[in-house]
Amino acid sequence: MPAKPEDHLYLVDGSGFIFRAYHALPALTRKSDGMPVGAVSGFCNMIWKMLQDLKGDDAPSHVAVIFDASRFSFRNEFYPEYKAQRPDAPEDLRPQFGLIRDATRAFNLPCIEIDGYEADDVIATYAREAAAGGAEVTIVSSDKDLMQLVGGRIGMVDLMKGKVIGVEQVREKFGVGPERVIDVQALAGDSVDNVPGAPGIGVKTAALLINEYGDLETLLERAAEIKQPKRRQSLIENAELIRISKRLVTLDDNVGNLPAYDELARRQPEAEMLLSFLNEMEFSTLTRRIAAIFGVEPPAAAPAPEPEAVPAAEPGAEAAVEAAKIDTSAYEIIRDADALKAWIEKIYERGEVAVDTETTSLDEMTAELVGVSLATAPGRACYIPLGHQTGDGDLLGAAERAAGQMALDDAIAILKPMLEDPSILKIAQNMKYDLKVLARYGIWVAPFDDTMLLSYAQEAGMGGQGMDALSKRHLDHEPIPIKTLLGAGRKKITFDRVEIDKAAPYAAEDADVTFRLWKILKPGLVRNRVTRVYEVMERPLVPVLADMERAGVKVDRDALSRLSNNFAQKMAGLEAEIHELAGEKFNVGSPKQLGEILFDKMGMDGGKKGKTGAYATGADVLETLAAEGHDLPARVLDWRQLSKLKGTYTDALQTHINAETGRVHTSYSIAGASTGRLASTDPNLQNIPVRSEEGRRIREAFIADEGNVLLSLDYSQIELRLLAHIADIEALKQAFAEGQDIHAATASEIFGVPVEGMDPMIRRQAKAINFGVIYGISAFGLANNLRIPREDAKRFIDAYFEKFPGIRAYMDATVETAKKQGYVETVFGRRIHTPEINAKGPMGGFQRRAAINAPIQGSAADVIRRAMVRIPPALAKAKLTARMLLQVHDELIFEVPESEADETAETVRKVMEGANLPAVALTTPLVADAGKGRNWAEAH
DNA sequence: GGGATCACG
DNA sequence: GACGTACGTGATCCCA
Numbered sequence: 026m027p028a029k030p031e032d033h034l035y036l037v038d039g040s041g042f043i044f045r046a047y048h049a050l051p052a053l054t055r056k057s058d059g060m061p062v063g064a065v066s067g068f069c070n071m072i073w074k075m076l077q078d079l080k081g082d083d084a085p086s087h088v089a090v091i092f093d094a095s096r097f098s099f100r101n102e103f104y105p106e107y108k109a110q111r112p113d114a115p116e117d118l119r120p121q122f123g124l125i126r127d128a129t130r131a132f133n134l135p136c137i138e139i140d141g142y143e144a145d146d147v148i149a150t151y152a153r154e155a156a157a158g159g160a161e162v163t164i165v166s167s168d169k170d171l172m173q174l175v176g177g178r179i180g181m182v183d184l185m186k187g188k189v190i191g192v193e194q195v196r197e198k199f200g201v202g203p204e205r206v207i208d209v210q211a212l213a214g215d216s217v218d219n220v221p222g223a224p225g226i227g228v229k230t231a232a233l234l235i236n237e238y239g240d241l242e243t244l245l246e247r248a249a250e251i252k253q254p255k256r257r258q259s260l261i262e263n264a265e266l267i268r269i270s271k272r273l274v275t276l277d278d279n280v281g282n283l284p285a286y287d288e289l290a291r292r293q294p295e296a297e298m299l300l301s302f303l304n305e306m307e308f309s310t311l312t313r314r315i316a317a318i319f320g321v322e323p324p325a326a327a328p329a330p331e332p333e334a335v336p337a338a339e340p341g342a343e344a345a346v347e348a349a350k351i352d353t354s355a356y357e358i359i360r361d362a363d364a365l366k367a368w369i370e371k372i373y374e375r376g377e378v379a380v381d382t383e384t385t386s387l388d389e390m391t392a393e394l395v396g397v398s399l400a401t402a403p404g405r406a407c408y409i410p411l412g413h414q415t416g417d418g419d420l421l422g423a424a425e426r427a428a429g430q431m432a433l434d435d436a437i438a439i440l441k442p443m444l445e446d447p448s449i450l451k452i453a454q455n456m457k458y459d460l461k462v463l464a465r466y467g468i469w470v471a472p473f474d475d476t477m478l479l480s481y482a483q484e485a486g487m488g489g490q491g492m493d494a495l496s497k498r499h500l501d502h503e504p505i506p507i508k509t510l511l512g513a514g515r516k517k518i519t520f521d522r523v524e525i526d527k528a529a530p531y532a533a534e535d536a537d538v539t540f541r542l543w544k545i546l547k548p549g550l551v552r553n554r555v556t557r558v559y560e561v562m563e564r565p566l567v568p569v570l571a572d573m574e575r576a577g578v579k580v581d582r583d584a585l586s587r588l589s590n591n592f593a594q595k596m597a598g599l600e601a602e603i604h605e606l607a608g609e610k611f612n613v614g615s616p617k618q619l620g621e622i623l624f625d626k627m628g629m630d631g632g633k634k635g636k637t638g639a640y641a642t643g644a645d646v647l648e649t650l651a652a653e654g655h656d657l658p659a660r661v662l663d664w665r666q667l668s669k670l671k672g673t674y675t676d677a678l679q680t681h682i683n684a685e686t687g688r689v690h691t692s693y694s695i696a697g698a699s700t701g702r703l704a705s706t707d708p709n710l711q712n713i714p715v716r717s718e719e720g721r722r723i724r725e726a727f728i729a730d731e732g733n734v735l736l737s738l739d740y741s742q743i744e745l746r747l748l749a750h751i752a753d754i755e756a757l758k759q760a761f762a763e764g765q766d767i768h769a770a771t772a773s774e775i776f777g778v779p780v781e782g783m784d785p786m787i788r789r790q791a792k793a794i795n796f797g798v799i800y801g802i803s804a805f806g807l808a809n810n811l812r813i814p815r816e817d818a819k820r821f822i823d824a825y826f827e828k829f830p831g832i833r834a835y836m837d838a839t840v841e842t843a844k845k846q847g848y849v850e851t852v853f854g855r856r857i858h859t860p861e862i863n864a865k866g867p868m869g870g871f872q873r874r875a876a877i878n879a880p881i882q883g884s885a886a887d888v889i890r891r892a893m894v895r896i897p898p899a900l901a902k903a904k905l906t907a908r909m910l911l912q913v914h915d916e917l918i919f920e921v922p923e924s925e926a927d928e929t930a931e932t933v934r935k936v937m938e939g940a941n942l943p944a945v946a947l948t949t950p951l952v953a954d955a956g957k958g959r960n961w962a963e964a965h
Numbered sequence: 966g967g968g969a970t971c972a973c974g
Numbered sequence: 975g976a977c978g979t980a981c982g983t984g985a986t987c988c989c990a
Contacts, residue, residue, distance in 0.1 A: 216975070227976065615988060616969060635969085643970065669971055673985055698982060702974085709984045712973035720972080744974090744981095797980060806980025867978050878981040882974090886982095914974045914982085 026287050028087075028158030034289065035085040036148045037075070038166030039092040039136070042068055043125055045167075045185060047118050048863035051847040055307050061117040062306055065124045069303065069311060072132055075165065075184055076294070077501065085163070087155075087289040090129045091147045094138040098146075100273050106219050107273055124306070131302035133292045135284060142280050145170050149276035150283060152179050169198065170218075173206040173276060200232025208241035211271035217865075220273045221266045223259045230256065241271060300324050350404050351502050351541075356533035357407040358525065360429045365439050368399060368407055372443055375401050377450040379540035380470075382459045383532050385412075385519045388707065389461035390575070390683055390690045394433065395521045396528060397440065400536035403544070407536075408529040411436055414521045427525060437466055444470050452476065454492045454539045457567045457695065461575060475564060476539055479546035481696035482559040486848070486858035490696040496538050499545050504538055505531045557944070558855045562890040563695065569893050569909070570693045570703075576920070577688030578710070578910045582679055584726040589675040592667045592719075599664040606657040613664055616642045622657075629655060645809075670714060674723050681708045693912070700879050701855050701886035703912055711913045715965065727961035734923050736907065736957045737964040738933050739916035742767055743885045744799050746949040751852060751880060752835035753948070756828070761949045768792040775824045794825050798832055799881050801874025836877050843876040851883040852945050853891075888951065889915065892940035896933055903932050918961065930955040 028034065046067025053063035072090075079085060100107045114122075129136040139147055148171060152162045156178040164171055167183040172195045175181050181190040188194070196202055199209045212231035214222020226234075234256070238244035245264050251257040260267070296319040303312040304324040316323035359365050372378045379400040384392035393412060400406035411433045414424040443449055445468065453459050456475040463470055477490045488494055496502050510523045510531055520528065550556045604610045607626070611618045620640025624632030629650055632640045644662060651659035681689045689708065697704035705711040713727070714720025729735045745767055749757035760770040769780045772791030778784075790811060797807045808818035826833045843849050843859040850856055857879040862872045893912065900907055907921035907929045917937070921929045937953040958964040 224975080612988080617988075637968065639969085641969085665970080669986080672987075673972065677985075697984095700982060702982060704983055705973095706984065709973085712971090712984070714972060716973080800981040801979090803980055805978075810980070870979055874980065875982085882982060885974095916974085 026285075028155040028160035028286055030159035032087060032155065032158070032160035033083065033085045034087040034151065034155040034160055034162045034286075035079070035089070036151055036162065036164045037072075037088070037090040037134075038144060038148065038164065038168055038171065039090040039125070039129065040144050041166045041168050042071055042090075043092075043118075043122070046071060047115070047121075049185075049860060052117060052845060057307060061121060062124065062308075064118055064121045065128055065306055066308055066311070068125050069128050069132075069306075069308065071184070072128070072134070073311065073315065076132070078184075083163075084291075086291055087160075087286070088291050089135045089137050089151065089284075089289045091144040091151075092126065092136065092138040093144045094140045094142065097141075098143050099141050099277070100143075104269055104273055106221075108218050110219055111217075128302060128306075131294075131299050133294045133298065135289050137284060139280055139282065142277065146277040146280050147283065149174055149278035150280040151286070151289075153278040154286060170210075170274065170276070172198065173203055173210075173274075175203040199228060201235050205235050205240065207271055207275050208235045208244075210274040211241055211267050214270055215274070218273070220270050221263075222270050223263050223267050225255060225259050241267070296321055351500070351534070351537065352404065353505065353530035353534045355404060356529055356537070358429075358529045359407050359409040359431070361431060362435055362439060365409060365431065365436060368401070369439060369443050371401050371405075372399070372449060376448065377401075377452060378443075379406075379452040379536045379543065380444070380459060381453060381532060381535045381539060382462050383520050383528065384462055385521050389458055389465075389692070390577075390686075392462055393521070394462060394466060396532055397436070398532040398536040400533070400540040403541050404537060406533040406540070408525075408533040409436055410525045410528065412521050413523070413525050413528065424522075429525060437468065441468050444468050447472060450474060452539055452543045454495070454535070454542070457571050457574075460567060460571045464571065464575065471568075473564075473567075474543060474547065475567060476542040476546055477696050478559060478563040478567075479543070479550065482555040482563055483546065483549050483553045483856070484858065485696070485701070485856065486699045487860060492535065492538060492542075495542050495546075500538065500541055502538070504534055507531070553856070555854060555856060558853065561894070561944075562701070562853065562855070562887055565894045566695060566890055569897060570695065572897070573909050573911070574690050574692055576908045576910055577683060577686055577690040578918075578920070579687070579728050579730055580678060580682060580689050581726045581728050582682060585675045585679050585723070588722055588726070589671055589679075592671040592675060596664055596667045596671070599660050599667070603657060603660045603664065606660065613661060614668060616640075619661060623650070627657070629653075629658075666717065666719065670719060670723060674714065675726075678708060678723075678726075691911070698886075699857055700883040701851065701857070701890070702882065702914060703886075705912075710911055713961070715962075721962050724962035724965065725960045728959060729920050732922055733920050734926050734957045734959060735910075735961055735964040736919040736921050736926055736930055736933075736955065737916055737961070738919075738930065738937060738953045738955045739913075739965075740885070740889065740937065741952040741954055743888065743915050743951065744881050745795055746947075746951065747852070747884045747888075748799060748832075748835075748881050749949045750947050751884065752829075752831045754829050754831045758949050768795060771795055771825075774828050775821070790821065794821055797822075798825070799878060801836065801877035803870075803874070839877050839880060840873050843873075849876050849879050851880050851887050852941075852947075853884065853887040855883050855887055857883055885915065888940050889917070889937075891944075892937045893917065895936045895940065899932055899936050900929065903928070905929050905932060907933075916965075918964065921957075926957050930957065 043064055047064035050063045050067040052061065053066055054060060055062050096108060096111065126136050137147060148164060152164065152174050155162050160178065162179040164174065164181040165184055166181065167185065171181060172190065175190060175195050176192055183190060192203060195206060199206050201209055209228060209231040212223050212226050212234065213228045214220045234244055235241065238247060245260060245267065248257060248260040251260065300312060300316055301324060303315065312323050359368065381398045382394060383396040384394055386392040395412040396408055396410045398406060398408045410430045413427040413430060415427045444451060444463065451470050451473040453473060454476045456473050460470050476495065480490045480495055488498060493504060496504050510527060511517050511520065550559055600613055603613055607622045611622055613619065617639045620642050623629050624640050631646065631649060635641050647658040647662050651662065678689060683690055691705045691710040692707050693703045693705055695703060714723050746761055749761060756774060760767055768791045769783055769788050771794065772778065772783060772787045773780050775791065776787055778787060793807060793811050802822055804815050804819040804822055807822060808815040811818065839849055843862045847860065848856040848858040859872060859876045861868060862876055864872055889912065896909055905925050905928060907919045907925060909917060909919050911918040919929060934953045934955060938951045941947050941951060956964045
């Protein structure tokens, strides 16, 4: 029976799944006999996830999972080298190929492979047949070789990335439509598969040529007309090779002896078959999860808990079970004191409650409370509306308080004792926000757990820590988007304008989801051995940061305003000069226009276009031009600096001054950076200028209150010190122990020159190498940074590794660790996950460098977090009144009465320099330097 | 809304 | 054999 138009056929690229599962997951072996099963586990999770996702309207009527039969296919008959250079599959993957086919069958899915053909050919054949019958076809794969099939009824989807690959995406990748993809592939070749193509021609050039000549045959016939001699020659000389390449990349959509289309009709998984397979594999989590969905007991004899290597919180654990129960219509709306008291009673019975606040703004310093939601168990949640308004809320239509709400004061009076009760655990997603809002209503929430931070401690780098991301990952549930309530753009309203009946399901759902997440994430702390990370470096930081943010920093508005005017004047002068030099007026702030002036109109050399087709005009480009004696780019550099300072700092900072406090209150994200660093937003006070003289004037506008000074303490070379410790580099450790100038010492070591009377240039180069090492050094990067030939950079690096072989060992070992366990660790046990570490090509290099950097940057971040948590109590104990205001990665800024400044500096220094203890004894001392002054520039 | 640019550690 | 690469962030501007 042929395919019918109402059919929907899913063709899963099983071989692609295998390699993804294998590389994405840490090695995992079966407990009982040590059999490697990591890829099987990943494969099962992926298939299960896919089947779960395929329940709605687009549920397929037919499904097949297709595999490569062997590494040889008919293509080797006419081109023996095809895929010949590919290494054998890794040793621990080979035994899993068969198990994965078993797994496919255990899911009751057809498992198809045809000798002499690749999976892609089989997919092409089924796709063509089904599409011919009018059916819809979805290919589940990310393989570029399948993209030639896209179009019409045939679509493609990359489930791992959640990305649909349509004609547009194909066009983006190959520069031509699907029907010409094989032409481009034939020209460009493929080194991974050993498809020769035309030497010297890549995808970009191939697409260009194909688009110009229409198709490959025409191009080859008219190759003589090509203007570029190299391309012309390459095409003429290699015409035959190119034709072979085309045969190699063209999928055969006429594979014979395939199981009939009918046999692909979708069959539901059968509990017994699937569960016994999973149980045999000893995948206890997945077994339990799926058993629950089937509503049966998991098979007995499921052996001991899963090994350590199972990733973090086991995304999706218990997920679907809970998800089925999320019913946003089942929540209660609390409208009077009696109802609220009943909830408080329930909370006391349980001892724990999820809390979420709804407010008028995302800025906690000005946000007003609109409502509070509570959840005491999965599905048991309520919403307490407190500040909802009726009416449009436009300037004329006076808003009125909506009916059916408790008085705010009454609700606060009832909630406060519970929220402050030490015996009741409050659970929130991003508690810092709620803590700050409630603090303004006289409530100081404690004790608490924070689901965002529970996830961050376990899953940093594995995906976001936002509520929506967590809910999707762990509960397989998409919460109501806030957009559906507030709208977007010009017509966006504030939460107090949302009708209570609409607000309640959203708000209560947030508390419900938070509670469910907590149930899943809290136990993961122990399993993942990150309890200390969470308890010492995440959770206690929340109230500390809340206090810092609430304190804010005083800023001299008039000084900023004067600077703004000053900058504006200078910019106007520069702009006139620039227009004069260009011979016409244009927007200096537009890189596009500037590029055209420089390279098209004025004909300067070195114009390089990026992927958007615009010339690059970054500072490095302009500096090169300026060095060649061009005035215009030099002026633009000056203009840009002023424009940046004015636009980002002197103008913008003034708008951030809080009307009530007269100070600037930033907000720190605790779970923003994957390495453990904080990030500062609204405004970002971690990137206030300091490197240029003009920029430092802006720091002068950050001042202390009357009678106070600003006190700054910063860690000296903390990352290099930690590198010396982590990589165990004796020479570096000694240099630090002796208090030497570390860059000079490094220079002396690698270049063999004495520190005395050292050429500053030599020291500068050593400094660049030192930083480079922290970043996962490459000759390219160092050459770029120092503006020296790459060969020289390579020599420097070689000399460096020669002197410090331990560094290379550290780098290799770190990448190895990342590949093996899927994460790297700081010295304090913070885990940074590296899910893409096995990516091929440039991405792989990127990921490797990030993995090398993460333990160093992350350990430094841990150190200062530990210090920050201890400083407030240390100050209190010493009866000092200083307030901690800002953190800039390795620096802390305090506002302190002038008379206490020195004693505060010593107290803080002691905490900072001992922040690693007692958890970790460092073999390199930590050193903090202090400075004070009326403003930040003086203190720094 | 994405890319280019540039401020910081 | 070519390509693209220093690590981590956030804000602003232009421009489609």
